[in-house]
Amino acid sequence: xxxxxxxxxVAVAQEKSFSRAAEVLHRTQPAVSQAIRRLxxxxxxxxFDRSSKDGTLTSAGEVLLDYAKQMLNLxxxxxxxxxxxxxxxxxKVSISxxxxxxxxxxxxxxxxxxxxxxxxxxxxxGVASRIPTEVMAxxxxxxxxxxxxxxxxxxxxxxxxxELALIVAPxxxxxxxxxxxxxxxGMESFIAHNAPSPYRxxxxxxxxxxxxxLNIAIELPSLEAIxxxxxxxxxxxxxxxxxxxxxxxxxxxxxxxxxxxxxxxRLHIIYxxxxxxxxxxxMFLQLVREKQTE
Numbered sequence: 001x002x003x004x005x006x007x008x009x010v011a012v013a014q015e016k017s018f019s020r021a022a023e024v025l026h027r028t029q030p031a032v033s034q035a036i037r038r039l040x041x042x043x044x045x046x047x048f049d050r051s052s053k054d055g056t057l058t059s060a061g062e063v064l065l066d067y068a069k070q071m072l073n074l075x076x077x078x079x080x081x082x083x084x085x086x087x088x089x090x091x092k093v094s095i096s097x098x099x100x101x102x103x104x105x106x107x108x109x110x111x112x113x114x115x116x117x118x119x120x121x122x123x124x125x126g127v128a129s130r131i132p133t134e135v136m137a138x139x140x141x142x143x144x145x146x147x148x149x150x151x152x153x154x155x156x157x158x159x160x161x162x163e164l165a166l167i168v169a170p171x172x173x174x175x176x177x178x179x180x181x182x183x184x185x186g187m188e189s190f191i192a193h194n195a196p197s198p199y200r201x202x203x204x205x206x207x208x209x210x211x212x213x214l215n216i217a218i219e220l221p222s223l224e225a226i227x228x229x230x231x232x233x234x235x236x237x238x239x240x241x242x243x244x245x246x247x248x249x250x251x252x253x254x255x256x257x258x259x260x261x262x263x264x265x266r267l268h269i270i271y272x273x274x275x276x277x278x279x280x281x282x283m284f285l286q287l288v289r290e291k292q293t294e
Contacts, residue, residue: 004035005036007025011024012055046060094140094281095121097123097126098125098128112283119283131270138272141271142270144267146266146268154273157288162241164240164261165257166180167236168254174188179259190214195221
């Protein structure tokens, strides 16, 4: 039984006409009639009532039509599955993150590339407040932010916690401690990020609350540059711990907590709520969820 014959059967049944089915299938009417005759010979039953002018199915035709539709749907499903598999060898997942949240992505990207080495991962640098807008404008498929968006059209999934950490060089006198109070930091020189952020505002408020001077000696536009100067002993800094985990693990930086500043933030991965994601983006989300359960 040929799949093309079943396609002809469905077309004639839907159009209720051999001639209209021929037009839909871009075939000649004799070719359509011949396909039906061959199908009837194979099943040993008449499929259409030839005395009717509207392509009425016989009982056998009704039974076979149901199976024909199932087989054509199965073929369509198989074609889609193969296409999606092919896309995983040629596709791309696009993500927007800022200088902070991109650090969460690094181990995810490493594992994703291990699983799907031919998929391109494109991470663009975005401003945190604008990332949801970029997602909704379809500029990117996914976003990583450190707050839960209010827009109901954006789907948000919490993925990780991050906290504020005081980083110092291993040779700094404070490096021997695991925690300090704000009062102990009044004489220290701080290296700060010059971009406005909720973290920065809360740090300033905390120092004012405990009437302790906050000596910002250097301001830089890059967290990487801040970490380098801290490693060299030029000053100390308050940064999201996630951004310095590699240096803390290797011992080039020491992380301390500040007793009066237990500042935590939840990171979220976001995407359009009522939109079909690419197969590559779906696989990235699946990886993220797997890592949450480990």
